[in-house]
Amino acid sequence: MVSSTMLGVWRSSLTLSNAMVFPQQLFSPVSFPMTWLLVSLCTPAVALSQAAAPTQNLPVRAQVCGPVPGERQPRPPASTCVDLEVPSTPQEYAIGLMGRSRLPPERGMWFRFDRQDAGIWMRHTLIPLDLVFLERLDHRGSLNGAPGEVPPVARIVRVAHGVQPCPGLPCPSYNAGQPVDHVVELAAGEARRRNWTEGTVLDFTWLEEPGGENDRSQ
Numbered sequence: 001m002v003s004s005t006m007l008g009v010w011r012s013s014l015t016l017s018n019a020m021v022f023p024q025q026l027f028s029p030v031s032f033p034m035t036w037l038l039v040s041l042c043t044p045a046v047a048l049s050q051a052a053a054p055t056q057n058l059p060v061r062a063q064v065c066g067p068v069p070g071e072r073q074p075r076p077p078a079s080t081c082v083d084l085e086v087p088s089t090p091q092e093y094a095i096g097l098m099g100r101s102r103l104p105p106e107r108g109m110w111f112r113f114d115r116q117d118a119g120i121w122m123r124h125t126l127i128p129l130d131l132v133f134l135e136r137l138d139h140r141g142s143l144n145g146a147p148g149e150v151p152p153v154a155r156i157v158r159v160a161h162g163v164q165p166c167p168g169l170p171c172p173s174y175n176a177g178q179p180v181d182h183v184v185e186l187a188a189g190e191a192r193r194r195n196w197t198e199g200t201v202l203d204f205t206w207l208e209e210p211g212g213e214n215d216r217s218q
Contacts, residue, residue, distance in 0.1 A: 053124035055099030
């Protein structure tokens with residue numbers, strides 16, 4: 001996941017460290033520079049290597065549906081949709097799907113960026129995942145995550161299928177080989193089952209605020 005994992009995103013100008021540092025202020029996930037989310041869990045600063053990995057179950061705040069069939073039917077049928085948990089703070093981004101022993105077939109997690117070289121590793125992740133990297137096709141509205149904003153349509157640029165958990169450091173990093181705007185994490189095998197491949201167009205939709213009647217978190 002950036003996470004599921006954890007997200008290691010950096011620029012070549014950034015001095016690499018093996019500590020995870022978060023600012024005191026919470027940011028919208030697309031407003032804070034993801035370049036400082038270089039994460040490792042092997043130092044006292046984070047001290048997760050000596051303790052159980054953190055876990056989280058975030059509210060379902062969005063859906064992604066696809067493949068988008070074309071102009072005559074711009075919205076894919078509901079049967080193609082995946083409910084999305086949406087992290088919105090640096091801490092939530094860092095934890096991602098870590099520590100989760102199960103991810104239902106119709107559930108995923110959506111990470112949003114301002115066009116980043118997003119690298120994802122599987123440290124402290126317990127289950128294999130499909131990592132879906134996407135580029136935004138339209139620029140309507142913002143990506144700040146409030147329901148009611150116009151959501152994006154995005155095209156898959158790479159799918160990493162069945163990525164396995166990393167039992168110990170060093171962990172490999174997975175990326176798209178190009179800047180991306182979104183990463184969706186699914187249970188392993190779901191991308192292939194849904195025929196999500198490179199070039200597939202997906203449609204995102206915001207649901208109600210957490211706590212509303214459409215909140216299906218569990």
